[in-house]
Amino acid sequence: MTAAATALVAATTETGQASLGGNGEEVLFWVIAPLAVIAALGLVFARKAVHAALCMAWVMISLGIVYFAQQAPFLGAVQVFVYTGAVMMLFLFVLMLVGVDSSDSLVETIKGQRWFALVFGVGLAALVIAVIRGVTYPKAVGLKDVDTGGNITRLAGLIFGKYVWAFEVTSALLVTAALGAMILAHRERLTPKPTQRELSIRRIREGAIKAPLPAPGVFARHNAVDTPALLPDGSPSELSVSRVLVARGQRRDLRSVADDVAVIEAELTDPLGDEGPRTARAGSPGAVPADTTQRPDAGAAPEGTPTGKGAGT
């Protein structure tokens, strides 16, 4: 790792000129900087929070690349690991928990806040850029002379030498933060958690169905999934049809199934089937293939007398 880092440093370092870095760095700047700024603007303009998070991840990765080019390979790696890998994933997790669709309201609670924010932003940028332009910088030194033992070795020497106390305090900070997050995210149970035994007793008491739900189409005239099952007493069972079909409105109408029950009963009492409800049904308009779900006659029609159908109405 150290060898690779030194190689990288050597690759990106030139001798201490006023302007460090070669043409490669300039190309990198003009490729990375616009992309990073556009992605950062996505943070302001993205309607969906997930898109903003992805834009943010993009900015962080490009900054990691910039750190590599800026003779900070350790920081570049940490940037990608810690920021893009850990922090942004944490953001995405919380986004998923809080609700992806929690988009912003476009109502301004403070009048003209956006314009003030824009003016503030442009003003701040202009001010700081003016300051940066006004400063005379010493000749850029570069880290070539400092990083003789490698960037990571040098950083470690500083962190565990000069800044070791700050480093120790940081560990305390991290432990405190983890503890605080656990306490904030902790939810106290108000009631004891029901055991499996209690759950089963409650289920029996409530009288819900213990057996598997009836399959659709059982004992009915049709065996399609949209047909409710007929219970032994002839009544259609609501539970037998999938909830999805009910929500889509694709369930066969219960009334039509009740008609089928009448037909079945008539057939049972009159096995020859020459008279009875069938003639009455033959008078109804012919089956239209498009709305078979609405019209139960469609399925039963071929069984009826074809001549009666044709001469109907």
Add this chain to the structure above:
Amino acid sequence: MNLVWWLYLSVLLFTIGGITVLVRRNAIIVFMGVELMLNATNLAFVTFARINGDVEGQVIALFVMLVAAAEVVVGLAIIMSIFRTRRSASVDDASLLQY
């Protein structure tokens, strides 16, 4: 290449982060704006470390990253608990102290 250009990029990113904090309503996106500002300052630190030929800027940037990680953990936990009590991640809805 003049290294000051990186500073300009840092200023731009910082400004965009600030505007995000001011404009957006979603608490999580506001938080990401804060993160963007921290990243921009890190870029400035790294650039200055290179200009001055001293790694201390990188050490400071590393500490900024550490503190930012701790801050993200606590901040997101706060956002979560606010969301749990008021079913909203909007910064406008947490206004009990206003009255």
